[in-house]
Amino acid sequence: MNKIITSRRTALKLLGGGAAALAMPHIIRPIPAWAQNGVLNITTYDKFLPKEFLDKFQKDTGIEVRIRLTDDQGKQYNLLTAEGANPSTDIVTVAGHRYSQFISAKLLQPLDTGKIANWKNLNTAYQDAPWARVDGNLWGLPILAGYEGLARNVDYVKDAPSWDVMFDPQYKGQTSYIVSDFMTIVMQYLGHDGDFVSYVDKADVAQKATNEARDFLIKQKDMVRKYYEAGSEVQQMFINEDIYLAHSWSGPAAKLIMDGHPIQLSVPKEGTFGFCYTLNIVNNAPNAENAYKLLNAVLETPEVGAAMTRQSGYSSTINGVGDLLNDREKLASTLPQEEIERIIFFSSVNRDMKNEMIDRATAEVKAA
Amino acid sequence: MPRYSTRIAKIVNSSLYRHTLGAAVESRWGRLILLAGVPLVWLIALHIGPIYQMLKISLLSHYPVQPGVESHFTLANYRLFFSEALYFSPLIKSFIFATLATASTLIVVYPVAYYVAKVVRPEGRSKALLLLLVPFWAGELIRTFSVIMLLANRGAVNVLLREIGLIDRPIPMLYTSFSLGFGLVYLICLYMLLPLYSAIEKIPTQYLDAAADLGAGPFTRFRKIILPLSKDGIVSGCCLVFLTCIGVFATPMMLGGPNTVLFPETISGFFHGASDKWPVGAAFALIMLVTALIAAGIFMRLVGGRKRSAI
Numbered sequence: 001m002n003k004i005i006t007s008r009r010t011a012l013k014l015l016g017g018g019a020a021a022l023a024m025p026h027i028i029r030p031i032p033a034w035a036q037n038g039v040l041n042i043t044t045y046d047k048f049l050p051k052e053f054l055d056k057f058q059k060d061t062g063i064e065v066r067i068r069l070t071d072d073q074g075k076q077y078n079l080l081t082a083e084g085a086n087p088s089t090d091i092v093t094v095a096g097h098r099y100s101q102f103i104s105a106k107l108l109q110p111l112d113t114g115k116i117a118n119w120k121n122l123n124t125a126y127q128d129a130p131w132a133r134v135d136g137n138l139w140g141l142p143i144l145a146g147y148e149g150l151a152r153n154v155d156y157v158k159d160a161p162s163w164d165v166m167f168d169p170q171y172k173g174q175t176s177y178i179v180s181d182f183m184t185i186v187m188q189y190l191g192h193d194g195d196f197v198s199y200v201d202k203a204d205v206a207q208k209a210t211n212e213a214r215d216f217l218i219k220q221k222d223m224v225r226k227y228y229e230a231g232s233e234v235q236q237m238f239i240n241e242d243i244y245l246a247h248s249w250s251g252p253a254a255k256l257i258m259d260g261h262p263i264q265l266s267v268p269k270e271g272t273f274g275f276c277y278t279l280n281i282v283n284n285a286p287n288a289e290n291a292y293k294l295l296n297a298v299l300e301t302p303e304v305g306a307a308m309t310r311q312s313g314y315s316s317t318i319n320g321v322g323d324l325l326n327d328r329e330k331l332a333s334t335l336p337q338e339e340i341e342r343i344i345f346f347s348s349v350n351r352d353m354k355n356e357m358i359d360r361a362t363a364e365v366k367a368a
Numbered sequence: 369m370p371r372y373s374t375r376i377a378k379i380v381n382s383s384l385y386r387h388t389l390g391a392a393v394e395s396r397w398g399r400l401i402l403l404a405g406v407p408l409v410w411l412i413a414l415h416i417g418p419i420y421q422m423l424k425i426s427l428l429s430h431y432p433v434q435p436g437v438e439s440h441f442t443l444a445n446y447r448l449f450f451s452e453a454l455y456f457s458p459l460i461k462s463f464i465f466a467t468l469a470t471a472s473t474l475i476v477v478y479p480v481a482y483y484v485a486k487v488v489r490p491e492g493r494s495k496a497l498l499l500l501l502v503p504f505w506a507g508e509l510i511r512t513f514s515v516i517m518l519l520a521n522r523g524a525v526n527v528l529l530r531e532i533g534l535i536d537r538p539i540p541m542l543y544t545s546f547s548l549g550f551g552l553v554y555l556i557c558l559y560m561l562l563p564l565y566s567a568i569e570k571i572p573t574q575y576l577d578a579a580a581d582l583g584a585g586p587f588t589r590f591r592k593i594i595l596p597l598s599k600d601g602i603v604s605g606c607c608l609v610f611l612t613c614i615g616v617f618a619t620p621m622m623l624g625g626p627n628t629v630l631f632p633e634t635i636s637g638f639f640h641g642a643s644d645k646w647p648v649g650a651a652f653a654l655i656m657l658v659t660a661l662i663a664a665g666i667f668m669r670l671v672g673g674r675k676r677s678a679i
Contacts, residue, residue, distance in 0.1 A: 072640050074640050075639070075640045078432065078639060078640070078646065081432035081434060082431075082432040082646075084432070084433075105434045105435065106434075106435050173540060221626055221627070224625075224626045225540070225543050225625065225626075226543040226624075226625055226626065227626055227629075229621065233622075236516070239522075240516075240520035240521050240522045240523065240542075241520075241521045241522050241538070242520055242521045242540070242542055242543065359637070359645075362637070363454060363455075363634060363637055364454055366626075366629040366633070366634070366637075367454050367455075367457055367458055367629060367634070
């Protein structure tokens with residue numbers, strides 16, 4: 001090959017051109033896809049927002065909705081915190097009792113109900129519920145309500161008036177639960193405060209109660225077939241008859257009942273906890289105005305709420321939904337009055353202490 | 369050929385080539401950058417970069433940092449691991465499980481690799497390999513679900529056993545150490561199969577014929593010829609499977625029971641939990657990475673030994 005003689009001018013041109021090419025991505029900074037006009041990014045649980053509703057919303061408004069699925073409040077909180085002041089999502093789905101955590105980390109913006117013309121269509125019980133107002137503001141649109149119930153296969157477990165049945169040796173290896181969630185129930189079952197509200201400034205008392213529940217669950221470990229994490233897992237275990245009993249969020253169990261499986265959901269005599277999922281606009285959301293349009297559209301007709309209930313199994317918070325459900329759907333999402341009275345809504349008080357102690361106890365139960 | 373030569377000549381003689389690629393090829397550093405540049409960028413950006421990021425997070429007191437919270441560098445996240453057995457035991461369990469899964473995979477896959485490499489006719493080997501690889505075109509989750517459908521109380525195995533009258537009540541196979549081991553071996557056997565096949569296929573058949581002529585039985589031929597000559601495949605296959613087993617996350621979550629909680633699940637708890645424990649999770653992940661690499665290194669040293677001819 002001939003020897004190439006490069007002049008100083010050519011070399012400088014080449015260097016300059018190369019540097020410009022390398023710097024180009026930093027000079028031309030396109031607007032990220034998630035911040036463009038006409039887009040709405042929503043982080044929510046699977047089967048919460050019906051496809052037909054989203055299709056209609058997109059057609060009516062021209063706003064492209066991008067759904068990102070989540071299956072855990074902690075995961076959602078951590079990812080949102082990591083994004084800091086530049087969130088890539090506009091709407092998140094927070095459980096009411098987790099408000100304080102999200103609000104103190106400045107992850108949500110207060111809800112301006114004046115921008116939601118259909119707010120009147122929300123059931124009055126949820127329009128200004130005690131758990132929904134924090135620091136004088138409302139923070140989200142309640143969409144679905146649920147509770148932590150005792151689900152059982154009625155072909156094998158005829159009656160279950162107490163959480164005792166989860167520890168009955170005849171069902172050894174046939175029960176399942178989410179450890180962290182069931183621990184609050186076990187604390188209640190053992191006579192303690194599973195929601196930690198009465199343990200403010202009483203860390204030693206709370207720790208003693210948590211340890212007692214932890215030791216109890218470790219002792220009962222052979223009763224468990226599997227510790228599950230997502231609602232779909234408990235549904236699968238019931239369908240495959242791998243389990244006959246489970247502590248379950250009402251949604252997944254109610255969905256099984258709606259689909260005709262021999263499952264029954266109840267609130268045992270020791271009581272349980274209720275919660276409400278809300279759609280919340282993220283602080284610094286790049287498309288906040290579009291988010292308000294979606295919240296308004298959710299409340300527009302009861303059909304949207306009915307579709308949400310059919311898909312998720314949770315009870316709708318929107319007026320008029322009950323009239324649209326068939327008998328089986330109503331049965332799945334209805335409890336006798338005495339059982340309804342046993343449900344206490346989770347509080348957002350003292351969550352940091354609760355999270356810290358329950359997280360650790362959960363790890364200890366799993367590792368035992 | 370002349371057409372290509374003309375095209376290549378045109379490119380090589382063009383001023384663009386002479387001033388850029390040609391000039392680069394002329395210098396030693398230019399050639400080095402051209403050859404190593406892309407792999408280096410790939411390695412740094414996709415492998416070392418994320419590990420560096422995890423290392424950084426593991427040394428922070430808080431992450432993600434929230435408004436009003438100061439974060440500083442600390443070794444507390446690493447100290448936590450060594451201060452409590454609670455975190456130590458899942459790691460030990462993971463190592464024991466990965467070792468057993470590796471050994472099981474080797475025992476199951478070795479005869480298959482041998483059959484394809486030596487018993488199947490040369491013209492049929494690629495088809496046989498293809499048939500073995502087809503299930504791996506499906507994703508890990510789909511294959512895990514297929515194990516669930518197989519082993520569940522109302523799964524294929526229990527239904528079959530009940531239909532032929534061997535059992536009257538389902539055998540609880542799912543969510544046990546058995547289902548986890550079975551699932552893992554099924555999911556990762558490809559990592560063992562390919563190195564083993566590659567090593568066994570290279571063993572000259574004449575060696576086996578000569579040994580047979582000299583009176584060596586099948587077991588002696590296997591012990592004295594096939595096993596030593598396929599050692600490289602065994603070592604690389606075992607290392608790949610072991611390192612994959614240590615870090616595998618979804619399969620134990622989906623197939624394991626209450627007594628098969630492995631270290632990756634413990635780590636994920638720190639990232640998914642309600643409190644901000646990412647630094648602890650990152651520190652534990654690095655501890656797992658380093659210990660797994662040390663274990664694989666020791667294994668390679670002990671079993672792999674120095675490179676030498678086996679015969």
